[in-house]
Amino acid sequence: MQTALAPHLDRRCVQHLLVFHQPSPALRDLFVSLHGTAVLASVASDWELPAEKIGELVVLDDPEINTKLYVYTPLADEQRRGILAGRRFGPRPATEAAEDPEPLPITDELIDQMRLSGRRHWLLPICESGDPRLARVLLGKIKLHTLAGQLYLLVRVWERHGAEEVRGLLEETEFPERRSRKHPLPQATHDIVRDALEAADGLAVLRAELDRSRGPAGQVAFLRAHSGTRDLFATALERLAEETGPGLPWAELAREHERDPLADSLLVVLADEDDCPEELRTECGVADLRLQHQAHPHKSTGPRPSPLELVRHHPLPRPHHRRNDWLDKAAGLGMLTPLDVLHEARPAGDAAAYLAYRHHRTRQDGPDPAALAASRKVLELATAHLGEDPEAWALALRLLPDFTGTLPELLTTAAAIVS
Numbered sequence: 001m002q003t004a005l006a007p008h009l010d011r012r013c014v015q016h017l018l019v020f021h022q023p024s025p026a027l028r029d030l031f032v033s034l035h036g037t038a039v040l041a042s043v044a045s046d047w048e049l050p051a052e053k054i055g056e057l058v059v060l061d062d063p064e065i066n067t068k069l070y071v072y073t074p075l076a077d078e079q080r081r082g083i084l085a086g087r088r089f090g091p092r093p094a095t096e097a098a099e100d101p102e103p104l105p106i107t108d109e110l111i112d113q114m115r116l117s118g119r120r121h122w123l124l125p126i127c128e129s130g131d132p133r134l135a136r137v138l139l140g141k142i143k144l145h146t147l148a149g150q151l152y153l154l155v156r157v158w159e160r161h162g163a164e165e166v167r168g169l170l171e172e173t174e175f176p177e178r179r180s181r182k183h184p185l186p187q188a189t190h191d192i193v194r195d196a197l198e199a200a201d202g203l204a205v206l207r208a209e210l211d212r213s214r215g216p217a218g219q220v221a222f223l224r225a226h227s228g229t230r231d232l233f234a235t236a237l238e239r240l241a242e243e244t245g246p247g248l249p250w251a252e253l254a255r256e257h258e259r260d261p262l263a264d265s266l267l268v269v270l271a272d273e274d275d276c277p278e279e280l281r282t283e284c285g286v287a288d289l290r291l292q293h294q295a296h297p298h299k300s301t302g303p304r305p306s307p308l309e310l311v312r313h314h315p316l317p318r319p320h321h322r323r324n325d326w327l328d329k330a331a332g333l334g335m336l337t338p339l340d341v342l343h344e345a346r347p348a349g350d351a352a353a354y355l356a357y358r359h360h361r362t363r364q365d366g367p368d369p370a371a372l373a374a375s376r377k378v379l380e381l382a383t384a385h386l387g388e389d390p391e392a393w394a395l396a397l398r399l400l401p402d403f404t405g406t407l408p409e410l411l412t413t414a415a416a417i418v419s
Contacts, residue, residue: 045072054079059090067110070122077121083110084129085156103160106131115176117141124242127153130160132169139184140175145236146222148213149243150189155210158203167197216249220256223266230291233269248273254280261304264291285333292326293317307335312344315404316351324354331370338374348403348410355407378407385411392418 045068054073057065066083069075075083082089086103106129114137117123126138127149135157144150158166170183170190178184196206212218219240226236237248253270254277256262262270264287270276271284289307290296295314296305305313307330317326327345330336338358345351355378358371386392396414403410 047072047074049073051076058083061088061090061104063105063107064109066104067107067113070110071113077125080122081125081128084125084131084134086129106134111137120242124149127243128156130156132157132161132165135169136172136175139169139172140178143184144243145239146213146218146243147189147192148210148218148222150185151192151206151210151213152243154193155203155206158206163197163202166193170194214244216252219244219249220252223253224256224262226266227263228265230265230269233263233266234272237269248275250275250277250280257283264288264296264304282333285329286335289326289330289333289335307333308340308344311336311340315347316345319350319353323357324350327354338370339377342374342377342407344406346404346406346409348405348407349400351407352400381408381411385415389418 049072051074054069054075057069058075058079070080070083079089081087083104084106086106088101088104092101111133114123114126114134118141120142123138123142126134127144129135135153138144138153144153154166154169157169170185170193172183173181175184183190192209193206196202196209199205222240223233223236226233240248248270253262257267257280261283267280267284267287268291271281271288276284286307287304290304290310293310293314294317295310311330316324319325319327327336327341331338338355341351341354345354355371355374358368359375362368362371382396386396392414395418396410399410399414403413405413
């Protein structure tokens with residue numbers, strides 16, 4: 001009955017059946033045979049469309065369906081890149097030549113939708129498209145932060161439409177929605193591309209530059225060019241992943257850090273990455289301690305004092321409680337011992353509170369040789385300076401809250417006053 005009625009239904013009725021009902025595969029195939037695969041574009045207009053349904057539609061390689069999929073469904077990033085590149089997802093016909101087939105066209109509707117969009121994850125796949133119209137849309141709407149992203153956009157345009165289209169993009173003065181008269185690509189990128197345009201094998205030259213910018217050295221150079229807070233570096237890592245792909249060149253980063261230390265703010269962000277190597281993660285922990293200390297200049301260059309040097313030359317960060325998280329982290333990284341805190345840390349009150357906390361913890365967690373050694377040393381110093389003089393002990397306790405020196409200096413001062 002349904003198949004008998006199918007030839008008498010107009011496209012509007014077919015659209016409603018496909019969108020709001022679930023016709024059998026046989027009936028759906030009949031609709032396609034009657035109206036063409038484009039009739040399925042109505043199905044590809046649902047933001048809740050499951051991934052398996054998207055997979056069934058994208059392999060039809062129909063530009064109109066692809067447009068609806070791009071605009072109205074939650075495509076995967078790889079599918080978005082493939083659609084804008086004109087890639088065919090379906091099986092290649094047996095009669096087709098062995099070489100790559102002609103890319104699928106981009107519909108005017110999709111280009112118009114891209115002009116209206118402000119979604120970065122919609123616009124970034126344009127880099128792979130090679131379409132000069134879409135390239136202008138991208139450059140007018142969002143910033144490509146990496147040299148790799150900028151060069152890839154231009155290499156793809158060159159591959160699909162030739163060098164003159166690339167030259168035209170460099171000489172363009174107006175881009176959609178861009179108010180500034182300044183070209184969206186930086187001068188350094190202009191210089192690289194113009195040199196390639198003058199070379200006999202310009203596309204090969206530009207591809208080589210792209211490979212270098214995508215490689216470990218290029219990624220490290222991009223990160224070194226940044227400075228500022230950890231939030232800024234976190235954003236830089238996001239942009240790097242968006243434009244060059246996931247994963248970081250850990251071996252190159254470790255070598256670079258050994259040659260010339262990376263910025264502390266970058267190191268603490270790298271430590272959040274699951275695959276950060278352990279040797280670099282330790283460096284990240286020390287960098288985090290520097291950033292948490294009020295005396296550290298928080299600069300990407302300049303002195304990088306160790307935790308012991310910070311304790312030796314500057315007051316401790318103010319603790320919120322006896323524990324003093326900063327000292328605990330330094331001790332956990334093996335950068336400070338309780339004896340270091342005893343002899344070097346100031347003010348004396350904060351140092352004493354931390355040592356008391358460490359000593360008390362041995363009763364709960366078991367023997368802590370380092371804490372017990374510091375406790376014995378405190379007792380030895382107190383006995384040597386204060387002895388059994390109650391006045392000296394009382395004075396030391398009165399001085400403790402406001403004394404700005406170390407704990408041994410406090411004991412020495414109290415003993416000198418009462419002598």
